[in-house]
Amino acid sequence: METKRWAAPVLAVVLVAVAVGWGAVSRSDDGGTVDSAVRNQSPDRSHYTSPDPATPAPGGSAPGESAPGSSGGDAPPRTPQDVLYLGDSLAMEAQDVLGARLERSARVGSYTSEPVAGVTVCDYLQGRPGRSLVPSEDKAAALVKEREPGVIVLQFWGNTWGYTPCMEGVEWGTSAYFERYAADLRALTGQIADAARAADVPRPRIVWVQQPPDALHPDRIDQVNDLYEQQAAASGDLLADGGRELRDGDGKWTQYLPCNDYEQSTAGYCTGPGDTAQLHRDDDPLHFCLAPTPEGGQPCRATSPGLERYTRAVADEVDAYLRG
Incomplete structure (x- = not known):
């Protein structure tokens, strides 16, 4: 498996504490709290090759529509298929x-990922001013x-x-926030189809x-x-x-869950x-890596049940699609 990595400073999306139980820190705009000492992270790039073979932004299709000739709701293609993973710090770890x-x-040809800590949907759009x-x-x-x-997997908190x-001027949790978010989803879908x-x-x-539950503002993530x-x-x-195995019995955020069979035997x-x-x-109610996030952001190197559960949900969906 061949891997390439690079790093350059960008802003972080590390939530660090809740006022009760995690200490006092400053308010973040993604619905949590953040320690100013860990704001700066940089993109990490990982390339793998398997040994076993609303108004859209400029260039986008009409909102909510697949471009002519796109696969849209067609039957799954023959495998193996290459998979691309894009997203923010959750994708990075x-x-x-x-x-x-x-x-x-055997249904996946190659896998590549280009996550960047701190991003959201509009960061991956072409033609967005600013x-x-x-x-x-x-x-x-x-x-x-x-x-x-x-297949392209898109993950955004x-x-x-x-x-x-690219979200400057859009206040978290307002009607404008959700309207902008929906418009950006349509625009990104259109640009992928056009490309x-x-x-x-x-x-x-x-x-x-x-996304899994938001510890501080569950209504937002819903x-x-x-x-x-x-x-x-x-x-x-x-x-x-991604949150199917990360909620408690009431569907809410939790720091601990009963071990599943894999966790008990591993x-x-x-x-x-x-x-x-x-x-x-x-100290971090958002991320799943049980090791502190290093400055610059990197894939998680610690044994972390949350990441196993989170990625299993994604891999199962990709595999089910490729199996038809």
Whole structure:
């Protein structure tokens, strides 16, 4: 497996504490809190090759529509298919774990990932005025033309200004926030379809990753997940419920859950109190890596039950699609 990495400073999306139980820190715009000492992270780039073979932004299709000639709701293509993973700091920490899962499947050709900490949907759009955390060559449309993936997995927590400048002026949690978010989902879907058509390749099937519970503002993430569901239905794409194994019995955020069979039988996973799996560190209610996030952001190197559960939901959805 061949891997390339690079790093350059960008803004972080690390939530560090809740006022009760996590200490006092400053308010973040993505619905949590953030320690100013860990705001700066940089993109990490991981390329793998399997040994076993609303108004859209400029250049986008009409909102909610697949471009002519796109795969839309068509039957799954023949496998193996290449998979591309884009997203924010959750994708950055999960990229190696997801890659290892997907590469065990004979249905996946190659797997590549281009996450950037702190980003949101508009960062991967081409033609959006203002500064973006994602360079032009790593925009979603540019990567579709370059790599011609059969599946593109998109994972976004829903960051706003304070992390990504392309959301400047959009206040977190307002009606304008959700309207802008929905418009950006439509625009990104349209640009992916247009890029595939321009490259004369099949339009990749999009997998929108629905997010796990928000410890501080559960209503926000519920509304964001509803937008993913609406967009997937409108364009014939797919949903992966990233939070399906990360909620408590009431569907809410939790730091610990009873160990599943895999965790019970695998060293290092069932380490929480009372034979439970720890999903989050005490100082970070958002991320799943149980090691502190290094400056610059990197794939997680610690045994982390939350990442195993999160990526399993994504890999299962990709595999089910490729199996038809």
